Amino acid sequence: GFETFPDAAGAVQAVLSNGFLPSAMEISDRFTLQAARNYVGDGVPRGEAHLLIEVDGLEKTVPVEISLLQAMLEQRGAPEITTAMSDAECEVLWKLRREFSYSLRATGLTKLNEDVVVPRGRLVELVQFAEKLQAESGFPVACFGHAGDGNIHVNVMVRNMNEPAERARADAALDRLFRFVIGIG
Secondary structure, three states, X not given: OEOOHHHHHXXXXXXXXXXXXXXXXXXXXXXXHHHHHXXXXXXXXXXXXXXXXXXXXOOOOHHHHHHHHHHHHHHOOOOOOOOOOOHHHHHHHHHHHHOHHHHHHOOOOEEEEEEEEOOHHHHHHHHXXXXXXXXXXXXXXXXXXXHHHOEEEEEEEEOOOOOHHHHHHHHHHHHHHHHHHHHOO
């Protein structure tokens, strides 16, 4: 867990720039986590953003890598770190991740899901833009996805797509998103 979405995105960049090669890294923002808390209930981590890191390798080296990652993430301000070693413990964490899309649908809003990819080194810029887009468009913008490869699901959450003015605002928000993503490569 992290206090802010940009903090979690910065941790992704730190993990990669410090030579770690996780088998998976998944990130989610505050809106997505709150939707999951409402939908799933217990087991959703504290914080305003969430980063799931999976490492694999030799049985003797994985605990060492986890320890190093944990220390680095604590230095970056992660207030809560949960580790899982068994298949059952790992499944609990992955089940939460698989529920994100369903959790967003359960909000009752229309989920305009865009699957964007940015260079991993620009992930912080994307999440800052998503927060700005939310503030300026008036729509919740829920982000989660595959932080390890820069593939993020950016979801503009709309109350009523049948209302012409709201549809036009949503289309304009999506246009801004696409222009931004193309602009950062």
